[in-house]
Amino acid sequence: MTAVLEAPPVTVAPEKRRRRRDWRAIGAFAVLTGPVVIGLGLFKYVAIAWSFLLSFNDARGTITLGHWIGFDNYAFLLGDDAFLTSLATIALFTVVIVPITFVASLGLAVLINSIKRGKAFFRTIFLIPAAVSYVVAALVWKMALFNGLPSGVANVLGGLFGADPVPWLSETSPPVYWVAVVTLRLWLQVGLYMILFLAGLQAISPSLYEAGELDGTTKWQAFRYITLPQLRNTSVAVLLLILIAAFQAFDEFYNLFGTGLSGTATAPVKPPLVYLYDSALGDQNYGVGSAGSFLLTVLIVVITLLQGRFVGFGKKD
Amino acid sequence: MSPMNRRSFLVGSVLFAGGAALAGCTSDPLNKNAGAASGAKVTLQQWYHAYGESGTQQAVQRYAQEFTKAHPDIAINVSWIAGDYETKLNSAMLTAQAPDLFELGDFRYQNVKNGLLAPLDDVIAPAKADFSPAALDTVTVDGKIYGVKMIDDVMMLYYRKSALQAAGVQPPQTFAELLEATRKLNTGKQKGLYVGTDGVGEAATLLLWSSGADFFDSSGKKVAFASPEAVAAIAGLKQLHDTGGLLQGYPTDWSDPGAFANGATAMQWGGLWSLPDIKKALGDDFGVVAWPKFGDAGKQVARVGGWYQLANAKSAHPDAVKQFIDWLWIKNADLQKDWCVKYGFHIPARKPVAAQTTEFSSGPAKDAVTISQQNGKSYSGLWNKASATLFLQAATKIANGQADPAAELGDAAKKAQAEVDKQLA
Numbered sequence: 001m002t003a004v005l006e007a008p009p010v011t012v013a014p015e016k017r018r019r020r021r022d023w024r025a026i027g028a029f030a031v032l033t034g035p036v037v038i039g040l041g042l043f044k045y046v047a048i049a050w051s052f053l054l055s056f057n058d059a060r061g062t063i064t065l066g067h068w069i070g071f072d073n074y075a076f077l078l079g080d081d082a083f084l085t086s087l088a089t090i091a092l093f094t095v096v097i098v099p100i101t102f103v104a105s106l107g108l109a110v111l112i113n114s115i116k117r118g119k120a121f122f123r124t125i126f127l128i129p130a131a132v133s134y135v136v137a138a139l140v141w142k143m144a145l146f147n148g149l150p151s152g153v154a155n156v157l158g159g160l161f162g163a164d165p166v167p168w169l170s171e172t173s174p175p176v177y178w179v180a181v182v183t184l185r186l187w188l189q190v191g192l193y194m195i196l197f198l199a200g201l202q203a204i205s206p207s208l209y210e211a212g213e214l215d216g217t218t219k220w221q222a223f224r225y226i227t228l229p230q231l232r233n234t235s236v237a238v239l240l241l242i243l244i245a246a247f248q249a250f251d252e253f254y255n256l257f258g259t260g261l262s263g264t265a266t267a268p269v270k271p272p273l274v275y276l277y278d279s280a281l282g283d284q285n286y287g288v289g290s291a292g293s294f295l296l297t298v299l300i301v302v303i304t305l306l307q308g309r310f311v312g313f314g315k316k317d
Numbered sequence: 318m319s320p321m322n323r324r325s326f327l328v329g330s331v332l333f334a335g336g337a338a339l340a341g342c343t344s345d346p347l348n349k350n351a352g353a354a355s356g357a358k359v360t361l362q363q364w365y366h367a368y369g370e371s372g373t374q375q376a377v378q379r380y381a382q383e384f385t386k387a388h389p390d391i392a393i394n395v396s397w398i399a400g401d402y403e404t405k406l407n408s409a410m411l412t413a414q415a416p417d418l419f420e421l422g423d424f425r426y427q428n429v430k431n432g433l434l435a436p437l438d439d440v441i442a443p444a445k446a447d448f449s450p451a452a453l454d455t456v457t458v459d460g461k462i463y464g465v466k467m468i469d470d471v472m473m474l475y476y477r478k479s480a481l482q483a484a485g486v487q488p489p490q491t492f493a494e495l496l497e498a499t500r501k502l503n504t505g506k507q508k509g510l511y512v513g514t515d516g517v518g519e520a521a522t523l524l525l526w527s528s529g530a531d532f533f534d535s536s537g538k539k540v541a542f543a544s545p546e547a548v549a550a551i552a553g554l555k556q557l558h559d560t561g562g563l564l565q566g567y568p569t570d571w572s573d574p575g576a577f578a579n580g581a582t583a584m585q586w587g588g589l590w591s592l593p594d595i596k597k598a599l600g601d602d603f604g605v606v607a608w609p610k611f612g613d614a615g616k617q618v619a620r621v622g623g624w625y626q627l628a629n630a631k632s633a634h635p636d637a638v639k640q641f642i643d644w645l646w647i648k649n650a651d652l653q654k655d656w657c658v659k660y661g662f663h664i665p666a667r668k669p670v671a672a673q674t675t676e677f678s679s680g681p682a683k684d685a686v687t688i689s690q691q692n693g694k695s696y697s698g699l700w701n702k703a704s705a706t707l708f709l710q711a712a713t714k715i716a717n718g719q720a721d722p723a724a725e726l727g728d729a730a731k732k733a734q735a736e737v738d739k740q741l742a
Binding site for chain 1: 401404407408411427428430431433505506513514515516517518564565566567568570581701702703705706709710712713717718719732736739
């Protein structure tokens with residue numbers, strides 16, 4: 001702004017004036033954005049580019065380049081059933097967790113929005129878990145709720161219905177460890193998405209419901225033909241957030257199934273990020289670890305684009 | 318309270334933040350300046366994994382301080398690393414924050430190959446005869462010695478005498494007896510056997526070794542854990558699970574005596590280090606045996622691990638590192654004894670020190686030493702984390718009945734061979 005105010009009279013040649021003003025603006029721009037750009041560049045983009053180069057190298061126990069092997073790391077991953085299984089695992093996990101989280105948080109939001117008293121109280125109660133870290137929650141789940149002892153909370157509850165104690169986190173037939181994984185994520189996430197839905201619900205004009213009532217709609221019809229369509233933008237955003245969060249699942253799998261001594265080698269399931277963590281940091285194979293993270297990135301981009309196509313993210317109404 | 322105007326609020330905030338920053342500077346939570354404060358010229362960074370026994374962390378800090386007292390020029394800053402120690406160490410070794418010296422449980426040949434370790438021949442040479450040949454061979458690569466064994470740890474099967482008596486079983490000598498004991502000792506509230514929270518732990522390795530097979534063939538370079546006898550032995554994991562007497566999902570893992578000491582299981586695979594805690598909890602109501610033999614060609618085994626003191630090849634103060642290792646792990650018999658018997662139990666790696674300790678002269682502790690001498694077996698230095706992960710993944714699937722043992726282990730062995738070939742290339 002000062003640049004404009006201090007600009008010399010119009011009599012000065014136009015080119016000169018423009019250049020002087022540009023330099024000052026460029027200077028300010030550089031000072032203001034410089035630190036962020038340098039920080040981002042150094043700690044994100046240089047690292048990403050380096051990792052991309054590493055993915056074409058045989059980098060074992062080192063992060064220096066120099067042993068070019070072309071697409072061998074990519075070929076190794078695409079031929080490794082452990083990696084392909086981890087992709088299948090995360091796909092299954094996403095298919096299960098996304099609709100459940102979506103329905104649960106929408107349901108909670110509608111319920112809380114409809115009660116007359118104690119709205120703030122319940123809103124807070126359900127939001128609190130969102131502030132708990134995955135690591136802490138995973139340890140509570142592992143050690144207190146879903147341990148294999150007859151005195152574990154889940155086993156005590158099961159015992160009331162006559163079920164035998166189960167080692168929840170290592171039993172694979174049936175794979176009951178999913179109960180622990182899914183409930184943990186729901187407990188942590190539902191509150192946050194519920195808040196987003198609540199905001200959406202409160203933005204719906206009451207006059208729509210009043211008009212509906214005059215026409216004699218049932219509660220279900222009001223939900224189906226007024227609430228849901230009005231929540232479309234919120235729903236699409238929430239869906240996208242849940243989806244990306246599901247694909248990036250790492251913390252609960254690592255902490256629920258890791259033993260500390262052998263890492264996650266004996267885990268019944270491994271999502272791709274845990275697999276890549278083990279390859280890069282456990283086995284010290286940074287080439288394979290980098291290649292895998294680029295494969296995963298491509299996958300997330302493709303799925304997000306596809307999802308955008310189907311639900312029309314960013315499309316105008 | 319009088320209303321606060323904007324200026325006084327601002328001044329207050331600045332004072333508060335400034336005070337907090339100053340307090341942060343002086344309290345030095347990471348103790349990075351320990352050396353500078355005591356006037357030392359050099360501060361060495363040393364890493365330990367988090368030992369479970371109480372008093373251990375204070376002990377290593379005390380050793381460091383005693384060294385500085387004797388050598389005022391060198392200070393030691395000890396880091397106590399909880400969780401997956403080796404993974405954290407491996408990634409730190411590639412950075413400028415790498416420790417100057419550190420301990421490592423299973424020696425890895427790949428660390429030498431990757432140029433991470435400094436040879437310690439001149440430190441160990443005068444005391445070479447004090448160490449067992451195995452402790453030297455494991456860390457010898459191309460004629461150079463890369464580590465000083467600090468302690469020997471033997472791992473074995475703890476059993477509760479009273480529980481075995483009540484169930485009418487003997488301490489198991491064969492795998493068939495182990496299966497029977499696990500089944501019979503299961504009372505619902507107290508399970509028969511605990512090998513780890515994941516139901517696998519070291520049991521797959523022990524089954525392999527107890528059948529007479531091994532990870533490598535006699536050449537030491539060809540992966541052999543998919544041989545017919547090895548497959549048969551590891552398939553025994555499924556039988557153990559099928560007894561219904563195997564404890565799983567206990568909050569602490571096998572390396573902690575919790576499950577056994579609290580009576581959640583009648584037998585547990587555990588380490589000698591837990592013996593003092595177990596004695597405190599159970600008195601004389603326990604004994605130890607080696608892992609039972611599998612099949613006719615097999616033999617009883619126990620794993621002998623322990624910890625090596627290693628030196629970073631890229632340390633800026635190689636002489637100070639060697640001086641400290643020599644002082645603590647070669648010369649200082651008193652502190653070595655302190656470390657081996659005052660907290661958990663470990664067998665001193667140096668024979669003269671082991672001969673001085675009286676703690677291993679009777680009872681289960683004596684049995685443990687005998688077991689380690691007669692049945693002890695260690696990992697090869699070529700066995701690395703990547704191969705171990707492949708092996709354990711296959712074993713877990715077999716234990717859960719999700720895979721055909723021969724096919725699964727064959728596949729894992731092929732991949733593990735590729736990992737080994739890469740190391741040797």
